Every structure is written in C-alpha cells, then in structure tokens.
Amino acid sequence: QKVLQFTQQQLAQVGIKAQVTAMDAGQRAAEVEGKGQKESGVRMFYTGWSASTGEADWALSPLFASQNWPPTLFNTAFYSNKQVDDFLAQALKTNDPAEKTRLYKAAQDIIWQESPWIPLVVEKLVSAHSKNLTGFWIMPDTGFSFEDADLQ
Known part of the structure; x- marks a missing residue:
C-alpha cells in the first residue's frame, strides 16, 4: 500500500x-x-516478476513477446516490438550459448531503451540455514525448496 x-x-x-x-x-x-x-x-x-526457472527466456518472453498479451500470458504492458519478438524466437531455436546470450542481450537492450515498464524496486532477499539442514536449496527466483530437506 x-x-x-x-x-x-x-x-x-x-x-x-x-x-x-x-x-x-x-x-x-x-x-x-x-x-x-x-x-x-x-x-x-x-x-513483480521472477524467472523461476533461472532461464533468460522465462525472464523475457512471458513479459515482452507480442503474442503474450493477456489473457495468453503476462505481457501486461501490452508491449510489442517485432525485432524483440524475432530475437526471442531465434534464441529459442539455437543451442549455441554464445548466440543465445547475444540474442537475449539484443532483446534486453531494445526493451531497456523503449522502457515499457518503470522499474521501482528490486528486492534483495537474504537467507541462512544451519549446517545441520541438508537437502534444502534456494531456487533461482530466491524461493526455497524444502522437498528433500532433512534436519540432522
């Protein structure tokens, strides 16, 4: 609020x-x-949004690809840029990590330049756990996984 x-x-x-x-x-x-x-x-x-998979595509495509306007996915800025769409589609088609990086960076550069959003804050979450806790891990989106947790 x-x-x-x-x-x-x-x-x-x-x-x-x-x-x-x-x-x-x-x-x-x-x-x-x-x-x-x-x-x-x-x-x-x-x-807020977090790429729960830790992958660049899930960080960008649901939010900025033209075909992902609501109610399809979460492009709630109703952003549309053909070049960004092309870069995102090409990045999904290649297995070359350097080429993927280049394409996602190119898409990000355009998105940043056009600013369909106004970023306000970025949360920094801090976590700690006992060395007696095993099977616990922090996911790429900073969520916690307790599925295999065990306290020794």
Whole structure:
C-alpha cells in the first residue's frame, strides 16, 4: 500500500492525477491478466516478476513477446516490438550459448531503451540455514525448496 501511495504522490508532482486501488492477487488476475488491453480498465499497476526457472527466456518472453498479451500470458504492458519478438524466437531455436546470450542481450537492450515498464524496486532477499539442514536449496527466483530437506 505504501508503494502505491508513494507512486501516486510522485505522479502528482509531475501533473498526473492517478486513482490508486489496492487489489488482491485474484482481483488483479481477473482485471489485468485475464482481459485484453481494450477490456481492462487498468492502465498501470505494481507487481513483480521472477524467472523461476533461472532461464533468460522465462525472464523475457512471458513479459515482452507480442503474442503474450493477456489473457495468453503476462505481457501486461501490452508491449510489442517485432525485432524483440524475432530475437526471442531465434534464441529459442539455437543451442549455441554464445548466440543465445547475444540474442537475449539484443532483446534486453531494445526493451531497456523503449522502457515499457518503470522499474521501482528490486528486492534483495537474504537467507541462512544451519549446517545441520541438508537437502534444502534456494531456487533461482530466491524461493526455497524444502522437498528433500532433512534436519540432522
């Protein structure tokens, strides 16, 4: 809620009046992710994303590929750039790590230049565990896996 109020205040300072409404996850999914651009009355919202797989494609394609506008996936900025789409598609077709890196970097550079989002914060999560805990690991998105956890 504080981030929403802060954003509203910052927008007001540059002459943009915004109505701020807090939504729970289900309401946001129905209003933003479940509708197309014309059907959704939401024009800006605050959310987060993490590439849970740790792969570049899952970090970029669901959010920025043109074919992934809601309700298909999570391109909730309704961003569309043919060159970005081409780079993302080519990156999926190659097994060459250097070529994948080049293509994803090229896509990221364009996305960063065009700025379909306004990044506000990046959380830094810190975790620790006892040396007596085995089978526990931190996933690429900083979530915890306790599936094989065992306390000695």
